[in-house]
Amino acid sequence: MSQGALPGFRDFYPEQLATRNYIISVWRDVARRYGFLEYDGPPLEPLELYKKKSGDEIVGQLYTFTDKGEREVALRPEMTPTLARMVAAKANAMRKPIRWFSVPQLFRYERQQKGRLREHFQLNVDIIGEASVAADAELLAVAIDVMRAVGLTSRDVRARVSDRRLLTAVLSEVGVRKAEMPDVFAAIDKTGREPRDVTLGKVEKAVSNAEARRGVARILNVATDLNALAAEFRNSPKVMEEITHMREYLNFLDALGVGDWVDFDLSIVRGLAYYTGKVFELFDAQGEFRAICGGGRYDDLLSTIGGVDLPALGFGMGDVVLTELLRSRNLLPAPELGTEYWVAADDESMLPDVMTVAGRLRAKSRSVEYALKSQTLARQLKTASSAGVRNVVLLRRDDYANGHVTVKTLADGSERRVALDAFLNSL
RNA sequence: GUGGCUGUAGCUCAAUUGGUUAGAGCACCGGACUGUGGCUCCGGGGGUUGCGGGUUCAAUUCCCGUCAGCCACCCCA
Structure with a gap:
């Protein structure tokens, strides 16, 4: 001990x-x-x-x-x-x-x-x-x-x-x-x-x-x-x-x-x-x-x-x-969840892109995490989920090349495909 | 400072009258379900049983000390 x-x-x-x-x-x-x-x-x-x-x-x-x-x-x-x-x-x-x-x-x-x-x-x-x-x-x-x-x-x-x-x-x-x-x-x-x-x-x-x-x-x-x-x-x-x-x-x-x-x-x-x-x-x-x-x-x-x-x-x-x-008396409020966004990619070679998106979100004052080592998408989502993160910004290889990302809400699993620039400007 | 109770994995607990490599659930790490999480299944790391002595062929189990925690006293924030 x-x-x-x-x-x-x-x-x-x-x-x-x-x-x-x-x-x-x-x-x-x-x-x-x-x-x-x-x-x-x-x-x-x-x-x-x-x-x-x-x-x-x-x-x-x-x-x-x-x-x-x-x-x-x-x-x-x-x-x-x-x-x-x-x-x-x-x-x-x-x-x-x-x-x-x-x-x-x-x-x-x-x-x-x-x-x-x-x-x-x-x-x-x-x-x-x-x-x-x-x-x-x-x-x-x-x-x-x-x-x-x-x-x-x-x-x-x-x-x-x-x-x-x-x-x-x-x-x-x-x-x-x-x-x-x-x-x-x-x-x-x-x-x-x-x-x-x-x-x-x-x-x-x-x-x-x-x-x-x-x-x-x-x-x-x-x-x-x-x-x-x-x-x-x-x-x-x-x-x-x-x-x-x-x-x-x-x-x-x-x-x-x-x-x-x-x-x-x-x-x-x-x-x-x-x-x-x-x-x-x-x-x-x-x-x-x-x-x-x-x-x-x-x-x-x-x-x-x-x-x-x-x-x-x-x-x-x-x-x-x-x-x-x-x-x-059960009057202590539940602790605030720390991280708002998790950035993930479906291609392990995209870590620099993940970092770039994370940086842009952080510049918008959002709290952001991502996997610091190469992981499968399933693993990334699993980690995000157990960390209590609310949203995942998902970078899909081909889509991201065209300036689009998918924003997923973990609570209900809903997803929407958006233009990255437009998404960032809406924050 | 005084007295009582307690002490096994990170957490909650188990281990036949003292008996051989101290177990389980949860948590953590990883794998499978052929690259979208939660469910399920599988595997892994992690304990010199708080510590130190003693009794015994043998101690997590009995005894003593010590440390720590809880409770009360003293005192007070």
């Missing part, structure tokens, strides 16, 4: 590359519809760029090495730090808000599993320099429109939205202390995947005050019902202010035509520590796959990384889970 690709890395044979290109072309098209401009950065970055944001513990999950100039470097695990740096360098010169997207290949040194490899392509869409909730709505609409563009519906995919400011407000309202927040966040984040008593057990550990623990339990009961949450906290101006923002967000999403894809779910937290406001995730409705997409607002990140204080928000959508989902 020959050596395969490294664990978690993929070889893209033509069929798989066609799928990858299809996904990426949809990404680009949808991003373009929303007026986003494409950018890119280096796949290799100083390790420091990622340490700054996420701390030293992240290093274990990165592809890192020391280069020949003694620099500590890493293959990029995400695009946001690169984006932050690029924007920060020219922040003053750019019109705000900045609407950019990118399709980087990202790397992560972790054991692979379903929907998760060591390398993937990810659509990144970001808006920088706009604090209004309309920007949050616009961003999520892009992600949902990608789902629509690949043929998925609001019955297939759900967007769950939350807000860390709202979650922080309700937790502090019931008495959870600031230092206890991270652990409570982590516990709440898992409620979808763990039994309720496991979550409560974690809350028990994280929160010292018994009254506050009961408050957390109450919140969990209304985590997906914004009205019930509002009723529960109607006497807290701080919470009600955040709920007003959330309602505005949901109204904007309705206005953008994607409201029926969206569910409020306060338990969506997202692992990344830098999110500061609205966060969202896209899941398949059957819960069969991992998250398709995740993102949110990270208003403090640019000042952390680039020293420029600009509000920002963005999302990432990987190709791996999306491809798995589309394959399982």
